[in-house]
Amino acid sequence: MNPILTRSDGRSVLRMERRLAHPPERVWPALVEPERLADWFPSTATIEQRVGGRVEFGFGADGTVTDLDPPRLIAFTWDTDHLRFELRPDGDGSVLLLTHAFDDGPGAASFAAGWHTCLAALGLVLDGRPGEDPGLDHRALHEEYVDVLGLLEPVVTETQGGWEVALERQLVHPPEVVAPLVAGLDGRWELPEGTGHGARVRHSRTAATAQERDRARVEVPAAVAALVDRLPVAQHA
Incomplete structure (x- = not known):
């Protein structure tokens, strides 16, 4: 995942990458379509696909689309957080870069472990195996990220x-x-x-x-x- 945690404008910024065995055009629907998001994203989400469009979540405050460039980039707010998903071609697949900006610095390991699990589920969805358990231990991942992200x-x-x-x-x-x-x-x-x-x-x-x-x-x-x-x-x- 190559996680990196930095600070920008007084906020914590978590960056995580995952290589996917599918080109951006194949991955894109899973990033924007409600029925595909439901298989891997941490909440249900309905995205109005335009800059300034509304994003409705299953919990937390609704968000707003801040950036959109299909099939390369979508970014939106979720409550006070900001999420950015960028795709770039990589051979016959693609690399997904997730950037998550948030205020709760000590919670970074929880967010990283959660996204690690979600992105593993996304890989399964794209492989035609939605609903399959990624087989990851969230608690163990959390403790690993506490160390990796320098939260001690x-x-x-x-x-x-x-x-x-x-x-x-x-x-x-x-x-x-x-x-x-x-x-x-x-x-x-x-x-x-x-x-x-x-x-x-x-x-x-x-x-x-x-x-x-x-x-x-x-x-x-x-x-x-x-x-x-x-x-x-x-x-x-």
Whole structure:
């Protein structure tokens, strides 16, 4: 998939590529036709195929088509997110580049794992096997993308009294599993709202000196990693 996560205009931007064994003209209907989208896209979607056209989803706010160049490009908004699908020929097949811009940086691994599964399903649809299970473990993919996308680095923020060192981490386990494990742990632990695919944990510590700050930059990720290690193994399956 060659995932790349960057920042642009204050937003997270995830880029993922997948080679498909079909030319752009064959792939295009699966990107724009409701009955084809239903076989692989994360929601039902009806697209009015013109720039400025409405996109109706099965959940979340409706979107608007922002770019359209059949059979090469379609882009549209979905609630506050922006999705861009670009096709380019590649031998007797094509390469699909997905660009997803969003505000929830810590949720990037959930989005990447979800798109990985969706694009695998798209490949099956194009091969004439709609509805077939891609056989992927979403939870395992999520944990892999946490590492690949560099989501284990804490954020250091200067405060009036020194610094705050914080790491916000999306998990694959439900809040009722995570909450008892963070109770009584050192430092500040919160369970903010996440992507809805599991609990979100935020761990932070304050530092009054540069030495304390640098120590916290090591200890905060280590504490979050220790929490993940304590989560039930069955939840990773």
